[in-house]
Amino acid sequence: MNRITLLSQRLSNQIAAGEVVERPASVIKELMENSLDAGADRLEIDVEQGGTKLLRVRDNGAGIHKQDLALALSRHATSKIAELADLENIRSLGFRGEALASISSVSRLNMTSKTGDAGDGSAWKVEAEGQEMETQIVPAAHPQGTTVEVRDLFFNTPARKKFLKKEKTEFTRIDEIVKRIALSRFDVQFTLNHNQRAIHKLLAAKTEQEQQRRVGLVCGPAFVENSVFIDMEGPQLRLWGWVSLPTFSRSQADLQYFYVNGRIVRDKLVTHAIKQGYRDVLYHGRHPAYVLYLELAPGTVDVNVHPTKHEVRFRDSRLVHDFLFSSLHKALAKITPTDQLAATNSSLHGSTAFGSNYAGAGVDFGGSAQSHLSLSEPTRQAYGSGFRGSGPAPEAIAQQLAAYARLNADDGEIPPLGYAIAQLHGIYILAQNQEGLIVVDMHAAHERITYERMKQACQNEELKMQPLLVPLSIAVSAAEAECAESQRQFLLQLGIELERAATESIIVRQIPSILRGADIEQLVRDILSDVLEYGSSDRIQAHQDELLSTMACHGSVRANRQLSIPEMNALLRDMEATERSGQCNHGRPTWVYQSLDELDKLFLRGQ
Numbered sequence: 321m322n323r324i325t326l327l328s329q330r331l332s333n334q335i336a337a338g339e340v341v342e343r344p345a346s347v348i349k350e351l352m353e354n355s356l357d358a359g360a361d362r363l364e365i366d367v368e369q370g371g372t373k374l375l376r377v378r379d380n381g382a383g384i385h386k387q388d389l390a391l392a393l394s395r396h397a398t399s400k401i402a403e404l405a406d407l408e409n410i411r412s413l414g415f416r417g418e419a420l421a422s423i424s425s426v427s428r429l430n431m432t433s434k435t436g437d438a439g440d441g442s443a444w445k446v447e448a449e450g451q452e453m454e455t456q457i458v459p460a461a462h463p464q465g466t467t468v469e470v471r472d473l474f475f476n477t478p479a480r481k482k483f484l485k486k487e488k489t490e491f492t493r494i495d496e497i498v499k500r501i502a503l504s505r506f507d508v509q510f511t512l513n514h515n516q517r518a519i520h521k522l523l524a525a526k527t528e529q530e531q532q533r534r535v536g537l538v539c540g541p542a543f544v545e546n547s548v549f550i551d552m553e554g555p556q557l558r559l560w561g562w563v564s565l566p567t568f569s570r571s572q573a574d575l576q577y578f579y580v581n582g583r584i585v586r587d588k589l590v591t592h593a594i595k596q597g598y599r600d601v602l603y604h605g606r607h608p609a610y611v612l613y614l615e616l617a618p619g620t621v622d623v624n625v626h627p628t629k630h631e632v633r634f635r636d637s638r639l640v641h642d643f644l645f646s647s648l649h650k651a652l653a654k655i656t657p658t659d660q661l662a663a664t665n666s667s668l669h670g671s672t673a674f675g676s677n678y679a680g681a682g683v684d685f686g687g688s689a690q691s692h693l694s695l696s697e698p699t700r701q702a703y704g705s706g707f708r709g710s711g712p713a714p715e716a717i718a719q720q721l722a723a724y725a726r727l728n729a730d731d732g733e734i735p736p737l738g739y740a741i742a743q744l745h746g747i748y749i750l751a752q753n754q755e756g757l758i759v760v761d762m763h764a765a766h767e768r769i770t771y772e773r774m775k776q777a778c779q780n781e782e783l784k785m786q787p788l789l790v791p792l793s794i795a796v797s798a799a800e801a802e803c804a805e806s807q808r809q810f811l812l813q814l815g816i817e818l819e820r821a822a823t824e825s826i827i828v829r830q831i832p833s834i835l836r837g838a839d840i841e842q843l844v845r846d847i848l849s850d851v852l853e854y855g856s857s858d859r860i861q862a863h864q865d866e867l868l869s870t871m872a873c874h875g876s877v878r879a880n881r882q883l884s885i886p887e888m889n890a891l892l893r894d895m896e897a898t899e900r901s902g903q904c905n906h907g908r909p910t911w912v913y914q915s916l917d918e919l920d921k922l923f924l925r926g927q
């Protein structure tokens with residue numbers, strides 16, 4: 321056994337670096353956060369060879385006093401907190417005081433800075449040397465602000481260097497960090513150069529329009545065109561940002577930016593709540609895209625739970641979870657054909673022929689101007705009473721003619737999805753609205769309408785509980801049994817009555833009647849584990865929705881059913897009045913739109 325010795329300064333910093341300095345991108349993150357903490361509104365980032373040769377961040381922030389320069393490079397030295405109580409109210413991005421010390425222990429780092437109130441107006445440069453990392457301070461030239469240069473990352477820790485990937489991969493990660501931070505601070509200008517090539521130049525964005533432009537530059541124009549802007553408030557909570565329309569889903573969860581009080585997080589609770597918000601409209605296995613900002617009182621969230629601060633802990637996690645879920649759920653339900661068409665028309669981007677109907681952003685959810693131009697009652701009944709295969713009745717023909725007359729009169733009363741013209745192959749409805757052609761998948765559309773009606777009916781009746789003839793006893797962990805006991809009231813609201821029977825066993829007494837046939841034991845287990853982890857559970861709702869969805873599917877018009885024109889029109893009107901009618905129960909689009917302009921382009925008209 322060796323004798324005990326004190327580690328050298330550098331070695332202990334290198335050990336700490338293991339946690340925060342994983343690759344060039346992590347260095348960029350720390351340096352950028354320092355610049356923002358210093359109040360800079362202009363950051364210039366230069367990278368060479370994927371960051372392995374050079375990483376430089378120059379800012380116009382407050383700068384560092386000459387006397388503090390050496391201290392800034394030592395471990396546990398920070399200007400951001402002074403006592404434990406400060407940890408409760410953190411507004412800065414950094415506070416652990418170890419980034420610069422760690423980075424300079426595994427690279428050749430120098431830092432030049434000038435403060436605004438430097439009496440003699442001079443700038444100073446510092447670097448650390450040797451095993452004990454003694455510092456050298458020399459005069460330099462620099463405008464107000466700070467430049468940190470990091471060269472030859474991991475030159476003295478070959479084991480770590482081996483883990484670095486190709487230049488391109490490392491740069492992609494740096495780029496991703498820059499994007500994340502750029503989306504967190506619209507008020508700051510960012511430039512990023514790689515091997516002297518300009519990659520980003522993002523000007524400060526003040527207006528909502530400029531902000532949206534930045535979102536487009538960072539996330540791609542398609543995202544902005546296929547998303548809506550939301551802004552919702554809850555009890556001391558605010559959620560705003562851009563969320564993708566359900567039909568613009570992705571195969572990977574790569575376009576997801578979530579900020580808590582300006583800090584990017586990847587949090588299980590958040591991801592879960594958002595996914596749940598999209599549950600009913602997203603195609604199976606797809607991921608939504610979003611850039612979302614959650615704002616809440618700093619005291620209600622703990623950011624000091626993870627070294628790279630990617631996870632957070634909310635004081636009232638159920639409140640946050642439910643707020644996120646219900647905000648998104650509401651927003652997605654409210655997207656109407658009118659909104660979608662308005663977005664399409666306002667977007668200058670010529671979408672591909674028969675792409676999805678969704679385009680544009682900045683849709684206001686306030687009071688959507690839904691036109692209530694429903695056709696006369698008899699038509700509704702005809703549609704409601706099932707679809708007869710017979711040809712159109714005389715009065716139907718009259719109505720059809722009336723509809724055409726209205727269409728041609730062009731009196732601005734044409735509903736968003738227009739009037740039906742014909743049925744294609746017994747599957748699609750062709751309709752004409754003011755500006756173009758609408759094609760509807762009639763089975764998909766009808767399925768959504770039936771489903772939403774059934775959900776509504778179910779909700780109005782509340783969740784009827786039904787006692788189990790033989791109460792079911794289930795063996796669970798002590799934590800789960802405690803949860804069942806303490807959350808008894810909450811579970812009752814879901815329609816489930818549980819009772820704790822012993823330390824590790826519970827009894828199920830009542831369940832929602834609609835779930836009669838379900839595997840109750842599995843359901844209860846899943847619910848308890850949800851509640852333990854996220855403070856809430858939507859399993860009952862999900863289960864119920866699934867059941868209703870299946871029922872709706874069976875009760876909906878099948879393909880190859882001949883519909884009369886009035887029946888088709890009634891379906892269109894119902895779509896306009898139904899929530900989430902843009903997607904079927906499985907998340908596929910129910911209708912697409914092609915404007916006359918786009919049709920003209922297809923035929924090279926007027927070119």
Ligand code: ADP
Nearest residue numbers: 354358392398399414415416417418419420466
């Ligand atoms: P932390 O950010 O956790 O405080 P760091 O090691 O990243 O720890 O930085 C140490 C200190 O150096 C900071 O608290 C800050 O006072 C100072 N500092 C670092 N970078 C800058 C900068 N770009 N501008 C002004 N001050 C800086």
Ligand code: MG
Nearest residue numbers: 350354414419
């Ligand atoms: Mg820092």
